Amino acid sequence: MENIFILSIIVLIYLLLVGYVGYVAWKRTKSADDYMVAGRKTHPFIMALSYGATFISTSAIVGFGGTAGVYGMGLLWLTVLNIFVGIFIAFVLFGKRTRKIGHNLGALTFPEFLSRRFNSKFIQYFSGAVIFLGMPLYASVVLIGMARFVETTLQIDYTIALIAMAVIVAVYVIFGGIRGVMYTDALQGTIMFVGVVILLGSIYWILGGITEAHQALSNLINVVPAESTVKAAATGFTGWTSMPALGSPFWWTLVSTLILGVGIGVLSQPQLAVRFMTVKSNRELNRAVLIGGIFIFMMTGTAFVVGALSNVYFFDTVGKIAIQVAGGNADKIIPAFISAAMPLWFAYLFMITLLSAAMSTLSAQFHVQGTALGRDIYETVTGTKGKSSVMVARIGIVVAVLIAVILGLVLPANIIAVGTAIWFSITAAAFLSMYAFALFWKRSTKEGVISGLIIGTIISVFWLVFEYKKSATALGICKALTGADVLIASNPWPTVDSIVIALPIAFVITVIVSLLTKPPEKEHLDKIFKGV
């Protein structure tokens, strides 16, 4: 009871802060355009922190941080990609063109951007449907990350924690639109930054310094009892400060799913791409690179380092490695570490950090799902515009929240990082080739990108249902139809991520079909690329 009281106080303080910002934003949200992209005039600090806070969620901190507890510091390659691809390439190459072309097209959502670029309504509702159907998985793992932390820190029932979080976030997205989302995101980004700076400093301090901490982690593989790592070692694990055996299942999961899936997939995340359309000039994007680079570095770098080093802390204090302390569920490693190693006040502060991380990502996800249903599907199919589509968008948000909560209750343990990676893979397969060609290749045609979109989506989904072991066994469809867990059981295929297969195929198909079909009209292209 006392713990529920503490949680209520924390949530209340947090909500007062965010609620105030959200309220101010809501008062300024007047028209449908306003609701969708905040009128395209946003300060770079707000833009960068909003992008960063949306990008980094409880999934990155709790899910991937915990995963680093299992996979070790090799996961830092994801941080490299997060900064270099997710910030530098995304802002400098993709962002600037997206902003300018988005402006020329008058696009408000990511599917709308693609649809107007290629003059095809089909693209808009198909993409809208992929987002609306696929994103609940991602939203639910973000919710799970938050709920697991509340569960561990305050010993509150997981189900109650999950539902409470969902209700809070739904209310403010519905009433704020993206302006609310952007401003509250920026506030949340600031809170997150403070939280992780303290955490990173603390872990190196607790373990006696940077080199000393790493040294202890390097030695750990030699001192832990063999049976605690025997299962991982059989699949290629070699220690927390060395890469897994090349080509082993452990290596494929680390490299193809966790590092490439998320590291590359970030480029075509609808909830992130839409943010480029909200800045007024390239100057804002240039400035945002600086802020975003530092932010992502601190967030993911800290999460992965702390996750990996928690093994040393737990072995020194209780004689077990992190995954054992967490009862076999990697999603609980970070919460368990913070509860055990950090003072109580920090656990509360960190809860606000995570609440911020979860809220900022969830709100953007629900917002994008809402507009996918309202603007991309409803408006496009029925041809109606304006108020009724805002209404449908709001209904879409409520439906999205409900699906996310249900998934949050039924999904298994160890799901956060993998669930996130699956969603990133699907979006990369479906959208990345089309999005990249939309920006950089004038010869790409409507028929070409539609072929890439459909084939990328189909292969990606097929792979997840029939070949990628983690998702195929969880879904059970392959088992029911063929009697086997996956179609090709021999290594490495069951651990090769769909992005490695579907993305290159979608890319090649788009190029071939584009070259075989009539080039787009020069007039249309001139309008689109005006000033690029």
Place this chain on the structure above:
Amino acid sequence: MVLGINDPWIWGAYVLCILSMLLCVVYGILNWNKGGEDEEEQIKEEMEWHKKEKEMEEKELGLWDEEG
């Protein structure tokens, strides 16, 4: 051994994280004031576009009765 880590693939990643962060910082500083030249013009264009679409919707669909 660098920073207490033997495997160059791991300390390499650690160092690259820092370098890519620095790349972003340097890029941001060097371009801090660049790219804002067409801002005024764009906002004007945007407002025109917004006005046009509103007019179009009013005519075709009879919407936007009271919204700004």
